[in-house]
Amino acid sequence: MYISRLALNVRRPEAIRLLSSPYRMHAAVENAFPPDACRASDEGRILWRIDSSPSPTNKTWLYVVSHDRPDFSHIAEQCGWPTTSTGETKDYSPVLGRLDAGQVWRFRLKANPARKVLVDQGRDLNPKVVGTVQGCVTMSQQMDWLLNRAEDHGFRVASGSDGSPILTVSQRHTERYERKKKRVTITTAMYDGILTVSDPDLLRHALCFGMGRAKGFGCGLLTVSPVS
Known part of the structure; x- marks a missing residue:
């Protein structure tokens, strides 16, 4: 596995165009x-x-x-600084391999916090109950979304001296897009905090496969870095 990054020049028209559409950025x-x-x-x-x-x-x-090493030259040419950088790529194995229970890391995650809500669509004595996915829109709902799922992904959000989680939620948006003549609405949020590893294998899976829904829209990528 590889982890890569590329600086984008947000003053360039093509960068603005890509950043305005997750479909274009995904492509x-x-x-x-x-x-x-x-x-x-x-x-x-x-x-x-x-x-x-x-x-x-x-x-x-x-x-x-x-899984494979990317070539960002086409993005750098149109959206970055192609004469100075075409991106940085590193082997992810050293980070993934040294994860161990009890370690403390700083983390960042952009996610689509959502929950399944049961909706009664029945009109008879045996109503059909189906699930519909709804975005978590309040700060409390969005924090609970991560806190309730952390253990399933191999970590716990660390607590401060007052017992509250070391976690901030920012860049909270409800984003709307058109897809095949249908409106798509996605709730997104950026999570930053400190985690303690509880299960290295589960955390490795989360780092490589992501967390939550809407991965094609730029959600789900969890990254960790040393606590300075």
Whole structure:
């Protein structure tokens, strides 16, 4: 597995066009790999995420996790700084291999926090009850979404001295797109915090396969970094 990133020049028209549409960005990421490249395997799948760093760096990055090494030259040519950088790619194995229970890491995750709600559609004595997926829209719902799923993905969100989780939720948006003449609505949020590894294998799976829904829309990519 590889983890890669490419700085995007948000002043360039093509970068603005890609960033305004997850469909276009998804297609650009797909085109970073040859047609016969592995999109998903037992080791992982293609995941991507857009990160906007606060000032003073004020940079926007495209992060990608993939089975094969990507070629970002086409994106850099139109959306980046092609004369100075065509992206950075690193072997993910050293990070994945050294995960161990009890370790503490800083993490970031862009997710589509959603829940399944049962809806009664019956009109007789034996009503049919079906599930519909609804976005978690409040701050409390979005925090609970991650806290309730963390253990299933091999980690716990660490707590501060006051017992509250070391977790912030930002960039909370409800995004609407048109797809095949249908409106698609996706709730997204960026999670930043500190985690403690509880199950290294489950966490490795989360890092390589993502968390939650809407991975094609740039959600699901979880990354970890040392706590400084």
